[in-house]
Amino acid sequence: MLSLRPEDHALIEGLIERMSLAQKVGQILQTERLAITPEEVRDHHVGSVLSGGGSCPGDNRPSDWVSMNDAYWAASMTEGPGRLPIPILYGVDAVHGHSNVRGATVFPHNINLGAINDPDLVRRIGRATAREVLSTGVDWTFAPTLAVARDRRWGRTYESCSEDPALVARLAPAFVEGLQGDLDDEGIAACLKHFVGDGGTSEGIEQGDTRVDEAELRRIHLAPYPPALAAGALTVMASFNSWNGDKCHGHRYLLTDLLKGELGFEGLVISDWDGIDYLDDDYSQCVARGLNAGIDLFMVSENWRTFLKTVERQVREGIVHESRLDDAVRRILRVKVALGLFTKPRPARRPLAKQPVLGCPEHRALAREAVRRSLVLLKNDDALLPLARTARVLLAGKSANDLGNQCGGFTVEWQGASGNHLIEGGSTVFDGIRALASACDLDPEGRSADPTKHDVAVVVIGERPYAEGLGDIRSGEDVLIREGSQIRGTLKTLEPYGQEAALEALHPEDLETLTRIKANGVPVITVMLCGRPLATDPELAQSNAFLVAWLPGSEGAGIGEALFGAQPEGEALFPGRLPFAWPKDGGAPQWQGDEQENVRFPRGFPWPR
Ligand code: GLC
Numbered sequence: 001m002l003s004l005r006p007e008d009h010a011l012i013e014g015l016i017e018r019m020s021l022a023q024k025v026g027q028i029l030q031t032e033r034l035a036i037t038p039e040e041v042r043d044h045h046v047g048s049v050l051s052g053g054g055s056c057p058g059d060n061r062p063s064d065w066v067s068m069n070d071a072y073w074a075a076s077m078t079e080g081p082g083r084l085p086i087p088i089l090y091g092v093d094a095v096h097g098h099s100n101v102r103g104a105t106v107f108p109h110n111i112n113l114g115a116i117n118d119p120d121l122v123r124r125i126g127r128a129t130a131r132e133v134l135s136t137g138v139d140w141t142f143a144p145t146l147a148v149a150r151d152r153r154w155g156r157t158y159e160s161c162s163e164d165p166a167l168v169a170r171l172a173p174a175f176v177e178g179l180q181g182d183l184d185d186e187g188i189a190a191c192l193k194h195f196v197g198d199g200g201t202s203e204g205i206e207q208g209d210t211r212v213d214e215a216e217l218r219r220i221h222l223a224p225y226p227p228a229l230a231a232g233a234l235t236v237m238a239s240f241n242s243w244n245g246d247k248c249h250g251h252r253y254l255l256t257d258l259l260k261g262e263l264g265f266e267g268l269v270i271s272d273w274d275g276i277d278y279l280d281d282d283y284s285q286c287v288a289r290g291l292n293a294g295i296d297l298f299m300v301s302e303n304w305r306t307f308l309k310t311v312e313r314q315v316r317e318g319i320v321h322e323s324r325l326d327d328a329v330r331r332i333l334r335v336k337v338a339l340g341l342f343t344k345p346r347p348a349r350r351p352l353a354k355q356p357v358l359g360c361p362e363h364r365a366l367a368r369e370a371v372r373r374s375l376v377l378l379k380n381d382d383a384l385l386p387l388a389r390t391a392r393v394l395l396a397g398k399s400a401n402d403l404g405n406q407c408g409g410f411t412v413e414w415q416g417a418s419g420n421h422l423i424e425g426g427s428t429v430f431d432g433i434r435a436l437a438s439a440c441d442l443d444p445e446g447r448s449a450d451p452t453k454h455d456v457a458v459v460v461i462g463e464r465p466y467a468e469g470l471g472d473i474r475s476g477e478d479v480l481i482r483e484g485s486q487i488r489g490t491l492k493t494l495e496p497y498g499q500e501a502a503l504e505a506l507h508p509e510d511l512e513t514l515t516r517i518k519a520n521g522v523p524v525i526t527v528m529l530c531g532r533p534l535a536t537d538p539e540l541a542q543s544n545a546f547l548v549a550w551l552p553g554s555e556g557a558g559i560g561e562a563l564f565g566a567q568p569e570g571e572a573l574f575p576g577r578l579p580f581a582w583p584k585d586g587g588a589p590q591w592q593g594d595e596q597e598n599v600r601f602p603r604g605f606p607w608p609r
Contacts, residue, residue, distance in 0.1 A: 002234065003232075004337060008334075008338075012330055012333045012334060013330075015084065015333060016330060021312060021315060022312065023045040023084060025045075025315070025325070026308065027047035027328075028047060028328045028329060028332065029044075029046050029298055029308060030046075030047065030048035030050055030299045031046065031050070031299075031304040033049050033050070033057065038074065039075060041075045041076055041088060044304075045086070047088070048088060049090050050092065051090075052414065053410055053415075056101065060101060062136045062358050065136030065137055069137030069138060077346075086336070089140055089189075090138050090139060091191070092133065094132070094133050094141035094143060095144075095159065095410050096108065097129050097367070098129060099410055099412065100411075101136060101358060102412060103358050104358050104359055105358075105359050105360075105363040105364050105367050105555075106367070106554035107129065107366075107367050107370060108371055108374055108552050108553045109158045109159065109551040110144065110160060112371070112551065112553075113370065115375075115376055116373045116575070118373070120174070121369070122175055123174040123175075125366065126175050126178015126190075127179075127181065128362075128363040128366055129141070130179050130188045131352060131363075132359070132363065134185070134186065134353070135357040140188055140191065141191065142191045143175065143190065144176070144192065144228075145193050146172050146193065146224035146228060147168075148160060148164070148165045148221055148223070150200050151588065152204065152533050152534070153474060154199065154204035154205075154471075154472065155467070155470060155471020155473075155496075155531075156198070157199075158532060158550065161579060162580065163603060164579070165219065166223070168223065168224040172227050176233045180231075183232075183338055185344075185351045186352070189234040189235055189335060189338075190233050190234060192224075192233050192235070192236045192237070194238065194241070195225070195237065195254070195255070195259060196217065196225070196243070196248060196254060196259075197241055198239045200212060200221050201241050202483050203479050203588070204473070204474075204588075205480065206471075207240035207469065208242070208484075209486050210241050210244075225263065229265055234267040234268070236270070237272055238255060238270070238271050239272065240275055240278070242487045247487070249272070249276050250286075250489075252293040252294060267331060267334060267338075268328075268334070268335050269294055269295050270295070270297040270299055271290060271295045271298050273299055276298065277490075283306065283310060284310055284313075287310045288319050288320055291314075291324060291328065364425070367553055370552075371549070371552040371557075371559060372561055372562045372571065373572075373575055374550060375547050375559065375562050376550075376578055377576075378546045378547070378548060378606070380545045382544065384525060384545045387565075389438060391455045392439040392455045392456075393433055393437045393454065393455070394448065395433055396449070397446075397458075397459040397460035397527070398513075399429070401428045401430040401442060402419060402420065402460075403428055404417045404420065404422055406428065406529060406552050406553060407465065407551065407554060408463075409468070409471065411423065411465065414467055415465055415467050416465030416467065426553075427556050428556045428557075429460050431556065431560070432557030432561060432563075433563065435560065436560050445513055447516065449520035449521075450522070451521040457517045461510035461513065461514070463531055463534075466531070468494070469493055470495060470496070471497050472494070473496055473498050473586075474499065475499050476499070501533075501535060502536075502586030503530075503539055504535075505586055514543065515542055524543045525545040525563070526540075526542075526547065527559060527563075528546070528547070531550070533548075533582045534583070535585050535600070547574070548576075548578075577604050577605065577606070578604060582602075583598075583599055583600060584600045
């Protein structure tokens, strides 16, 4: 719940009474920084601006971000005839650290945090992320994702902590507590997303249709929201997916009756990226349905002028009651008051704006702890691990020295990118191993494997970066036609990552490397970077030890620390547990109750849970 004082409510109601229709309509708009200038924010009374994935000002330095936010803030606070000073709210996808910004600490993705399952660590990461976000003048992150991903073919599986709703529900409040804190100078607004059922679509199709009865929707996909709301989350993002054919963005029962009524949510509901556009062929219908369903703030990537005109006309024509518009404005103002935006100085004068917080050593050490603790050991024949410091290591695999593959999507660019050109600071797996091994030869294809020179090979393999629908795995476009036909509205899809959730099908180069090294008589320790479980029986067979690192982020040295047993005193070695079952084959998961059947390793492996 929002804890606002009587004077806060008085301020909000007083503003609403004084606001013109144009000022109210402007307040419910969020648009992308590339689509609007500070002057246009001022002239159209715009309430919020965002950075889409990879949309970064200037040279993408904290000072560039602070200058940009300062300009938008000053524009929004302009007073004068027909202008009311209402501070802008700037949002960004700081989903694993402030990962858009060069030099930020890129924490492991949520799938890693699910493998650790420690609310205290999640809280500490949230706090560090909030500090780095605030150092750039931003007040709001579109995180945490509370998806309970039920099909590994979904391109956003790595944004989910687990297939187990109880595990996600356990971590959910910790994200909010870490990010928001006491909403003092070190707190930012959290955003619970995507409401609701994003991880349950048929065939794992991003933005697809979640076909479950209400009892199952509540038991699985809604489960993380009550504890997160109770922790005081200020914002919720509506989901692109449909529920039994009806899109969440136009679903009054879900957004208003359930979220705002039954669950008592008093903050704001934001649409996803042009999310209302897919409700109907007629844009006016899209706007009216979204607003009347309970969306309060509209993320409109470009066509914000059309949006403003449409809303104003619909209110004048009574298609949207002004009371609904007032309620939306009220919720937005509540969030801004709760964040202290009406009393804080301009971004450039806020406490953290001058601090060298971004990518600081303390945060990187925290990220290395998360990396070490999220590693899941699936195989360790003859107790090959941990390695002795005297080991002569051959380091191979396409991801042995690749920050981009470690970080995955939503890293500096929307989709992220392989290589070391995007991410500043941090360490690769190579950096970590060469700091600890007596000898370390880097040879990505492993052609120099020689048992007279190498005691062991560490081979870092797996997926390349992707985000959202570009990460989906599906067997063919017929799947889309079949599943999309069940949805009332438009299904937006992107080119999938592959056709089968099996590593050999997606990246045959990895098995080739493992086989080559094994054939030369050097024992193989496989380290797999991936955004989800994949069938890996052939790769497991070529490995003496097999470690899943998921998407560890910028601090890859944590992997080397674990491989050599160099973790701090008191920290267990390889404590990670599978947050998702690990498959035998690349097809659809087979659920039997709350467990998947026909798996190579069940959720929770290695025991104990
Ligand atoms: C994207 C994602 C959402 C993100 C938003 C802003 O489409 O669905 O998770 O917060 O757009 O980048």
